Amino acid sequence: MKQIISTFPLVFFFLFFIYCTPTFSQSPAQAPAPPGPTNVTAILEKASQYTTFIRLLKTTQVADQLNTQLNNSNQGLTIFAPADNAFTNLKPGTLNSLTDQQKIELIQYHVLPSFFSVSQFQTASNPLRTQAGGSDGQFPLNITTTGNQVNITTGMVNATVANTVYTDNQLAVYQVDQVLLPHSLFTPPPPAPAPSKPKKHPSSDSPSSSDDTTHVDSSGGIRLSQHALRAMSSIILVLATSFGSILFVSV
Numbered sequence: 394m395k396q397i398i399s400t401f402p403l404v405f406f407f408l409f410f411i412y413c414t415p416t417f418s419q420s421p422a423q424a425p426a427p428p429g430p431t432n433v434t435a436i437l438e439k440a441s442q443y444t445t446f447i448r449l450l451k452t453t454q455v456a457d458q459l460n461t462q463l464n465n466s467n468q469g470l471t472i473f474a475p476a477d478n479a480f481t482n483l484k485p486g487t488l489n490s491l492t493d494q495q496k497i498e499l500i501q502y503h504v505l506p507s508f509f510s511v512s513q514f515q516t517a518s519n520p521l522r523t524q525a526g527g528s529d530g531q532f533p534l535n536i537t538t539t540g541n542q543v544n545i546t547t548g549m550v551n552a553t554v555a556n557t558v559y560t561d562n563q564l565a566v567y568q569v570d571q572v573l574l575p576h577s578l579f580t581p582p583p584p585a586p587a588p589s590k591p592k593k594h595p596s597s598d599s600p601s602s603s604d605d606t607t608h609v610d611s612s613g614g615i616r617l618s619q620h621a622l623r624a625m626s627s628i629i630l631v632l633a634t635s636f637g638s639i640l641f642v643s644v
């Protein structure tokens with residue numbers, strides 16, 4: 394008993410020190426982070442009403458990935474969390490129609506691989522890359538703002554940020570009023586079988602017309618390069634023959 398009492402001030406001082414260290418080293422205005430590494434599912438569980446999203450985060454193991462990412466990078470993360478009623482508003486069978494890989498992509502689509510405060514959304518440039526998209530720019534989403542209102546469009550869904558669930562300058566969790574359905578998972582793929590290289594046409598307005606242009610462009614490009622090749626080989630042939638005859642004449 395005596396021992397406990399005598400170590401108590403020490404323990405108290407230690408806890409106080411731990412509590413204060415992050416607030417001293419960072420901006421004093423922020424909310425204190427929970428102790429230990431940030432745990433995305435724990436934050437959502439505390440907020441309640443995210444049981445479906447949490448279940449998907451866990452079954453797809455995206456939760457582990459996000460926690461590791463938060464611990465190991467200083468880019469931070471932004472998570473758009475649809476509440477349970479957003480999932481019940483989906484067309485029946487929407488989730489069941491997805492493969493395991495597509496479920497991972499759906500959940501990763503709700504994550505931006507860097508921290509955004511509400512005011513940072515105002516200067517974000519569209520389209521924004523999500524955790525689901527590689528360097529090839531797949532799975533983008535767009536954000537528009539009016540004052541503090543933040544709207545998200547996927548091309549399939551127009552959603553609104555309803556409120557801030559959590560923010561600590563590294564992780565931001567926002568409640569969105571709808572499940573963000575990515576265009577590429579919920580529209581039938583275009584029938585074009587030609588394996589043409591994807592080209593960016595930022596100015597084109599409809600996806601089907603841009604596909605057509607890409608097709609014409611790339612086959613045109615192939616035809617052109619074949620022409621060039623043929624022209625080059627005949628020039629080489631001509632050069633070689635004339636060089637040969639010069640040699641022949643001079644010998």
Ligand SMILES: *[C@@H]1O[C@H](CO)[C@@H](O)[C@H](O)[C@H]1NC(C)=O
Nearest residue numbers: 430432433434435436438460
């Ligand atoms: C994160 O929190 C959840 C729920 O509170 C828990 O089940 C899980 O084990 C925690 N993960 C880590 C890495 O602490």
Ligand SMILES: *[C@@H]1O[C@H](CO)[C@@H](O)[C@H](O)[C@H]1NC(C)=O
Nearest residue numbers: 430431460461462463464465
């Ligand atoms: C977090 O990162 C540190 C060092 O980068 C590492 O020692 C620790 O094991 C990591 N914790 C988790 C839960 O990944």
Ligand SMILES: *[C@@H]1O[C@H](CO)[C@@H](O)[C@H](O)[C@H]1NC(C)=O
Nearest residue numbers: 537538539542543544551553
């Ligand atoms: C955001 O969405 C709301 C409701 O859907 C709409 O009234 C508002 O005009 C939208 N704002 C922007 C900037 O798109």
Ligand SMILES: *[C@@H]1O[C@H](CO)[C@@H](O)[C@H](O)[C@H]1NC(C)=O
Nearest residue numbers: 519520534535546547548595
């Ligand atoms: C997103 O924004 C980009 C750039 O402004 C635009 O080209 C694209 O069509 C937008 N996509 C959607 C789904 O609104």
Ligand SMILES: *[C@@H]1O[C@H](CO)[C@@H](O)[C@H](O)[C@H]1NC(C)=O
Nearest residue numbers: 545546547548549550551552
């Ligand atoms: C989303 O909003 C845009 C422009 O505000 C509109 O053209 C489009 O039809 C909307 N899409 C859906 C699915 O509501």
